[in-house]
Amino acid sequence: MNEKFKSMQSSMPWFTVYHPSLIEKPVIKFIKEVWHFRSRPILVVLDPQGKLVCPNALHMMWIWGSNAFPFTSLREESLWRDETWRLELLVDDIDPMILNWIKEGKYIFLYGGDDIEWARKFTNNARAVAQAAGIPLEMVYVGKSRNRREKILRLMATITVEKLSYIWQDLTMIWFFWTRLESMLYSKIQLGELDDHDPMMQEIKKLLSYDREGGWAVLSNGSNIVVNGHSSTILPALMEYDLWKDQVPVKGFDLALEEHHRTIHGISHPCCRFDFPMTMGRIPETMKCPECNRAMENFSTFLCCHDEVLPNVFF
Numbered sequence: 001m002n003e004k005f006k007s008m009q010s011s012m013p014w015f016t017v018y019h020p021s022l023i024e025k026p027v028i029k030f031i032k033e034v035w036h037f038r039s040r041p042i043l044v045v046l047d048p049q050g051k052l053v054c055p056n057a058l059h060m061m062w063i064w065g066s067n068a069f070p071f072t073s074l075r076e077e078s079l080w081r082d083e084t085w086r087l088e089l090l091v092d093d094i095d096p097m098i099l100n101w102i103k104e105g106k107y108i109f110l111y112g113g114d115d116i117e118w119a120r121k122f123t124n125n126a127r128a129v130a131q132a133a134g135i136p137l138e139m140v141y142v143g144k145s146r147n148r149r150e151k152i153l154r155l156m157a158t159i160t161v162e163k164l165s166y167i168w169q170d171l172t173m174i175w176f177f178w179t180r181l182e183s184m185l186y187s188k189i190q191l192g193e194l195d196d197h198d199p200m201m202q203e204i205k206k207l208l209s210y211d212r213e214g215g216w217a218v219l220s221n222g223s224n225i226v227v228n229g230h231s232s233t234i235l236p237a238l239m240e241y242d243l244w245k246d247q248v249p250v251k252g253f254d255l256a257l258e259e260h261h262r263t264i265h266g267i268s269h270p271c272c273r274f275d276f277p278m279t280m281g282r283i284p285e286t287m288k289c290p291e292c293n294r295a296m297e298n299f300s301t302f303l304c305c306h307d308e309v310l311p312n313v314f315f
Contacts (some may be wrong), residue, residue: 045071059187062180063092077191085200087220092180094173097166101138105222107253109139111165113215116155118231122217123164125238132241133253139165143174145182145211181208203228219257226254227261237261 009016017023031037035044035055043061045054054060057071064079083089087108091098101108109126113119123139130137141159143152149171156167168174184204193201206228210216215231227234237260247256288295 043071047072056186056190059183059190062176062183063187065092073191076187080187080191080193083200085203085225086223087218087225088223089184090181090218090225091177094176095140095168098138098140102220102222104136106136106138108220108222109137109165109217110142110220111139111215111217112142112144112211113231114144114151114155115215115231116158118215118235119155119159119164120162122215122231122235122238123159125235126217129238129241132245133248135253141165141167142177143168143171145178145208178211221254224254227258229261229265233261233265236264240264 042056043058045057047053053072060068060076210230217234219227244256244260
């Protein structure tokens with residue numbers, strides 16, 4: 001451990017403790033109990049007078065980058081007030097291709113999951129509906145937040161060979177997408193804004209929970225997100241195009257699909273699930289379901305995973 005510490009210390013461009021043994025036990029206790037440090041990295045921000053101005057700035061850094069400077073909680077609140085539920089918030093500048101599609105006003109499906117059959121059915125039906133409705137559609141597979149690397153790589157290879165959709169070849173892009181999305185949830189929790197009346201928070205919670213329970217898809221018209229759906233609702237909505245196609249010329253493709261999806265969703269009500277690693281430190285004591293607004297049950301889970309899709313990223 002000492003050699004590992006020296007190796008990491010030598011690569012850091014900032015000041016470090018000369019040796020961990022110099023940190024007094026009361027300080028360690030304070031960092032764990034007051035700053036809620038477990039094992040995942042945190043970035044506590046102090047002002048020039050040593051006053052705490054943000055208990056963990058990593059979340060806002062992942063979401064807004066240098067625009068979050070000076071990385072205070074006040075700045076974090078301000079950024080959220082100016083933010084809207086839009087495709088750029090989800091994809092940031094991960095892929096310039098998607099940003100170009102947004103500028104061109106195309107319909108864009110982001111979709112994920114680890115079931116190739118679901119991916120086949122979804123992309124084939126989405127392409128058929130787009131052709132029938134006469135709309136320009138692009139689709140992007142963005143993987144899954146937690147899964148075995150080999151399984152995701154096999155699924156991505158199949159999507160490429162069968163030309164089902166566009167994919168992110170670099171696993172780091174997938175990692176960054178899910179890290180940012182999870183950071184949005186943790187940022188809101190840290191600010192005490194786990195508000196069940198906050199539409200943006202509800203959409204973030206839905207997307208993260210859908211990822212835990214199968215496939216999902218988000219449809220946008222340019223920047224505007226139209227539908228955020230679970231595999232059990234979005235695929236049937238597309239497959240039942242004949243039931244709502246007459247509404248497309250009247251209401252537009254966006255509203256026609258959204259209304260039919262809402263009808264299916266009202267019957268189906270996909271299950272929601274959230275996994276909070278104990279290593280995160282700040283975990284909400286209670287949480288309401290973004291689907292039905294009822295208090296969710298809390299379980300303790302022991303998970304051992306030696307091969308995740310996420311690449312090794314060192315902070």
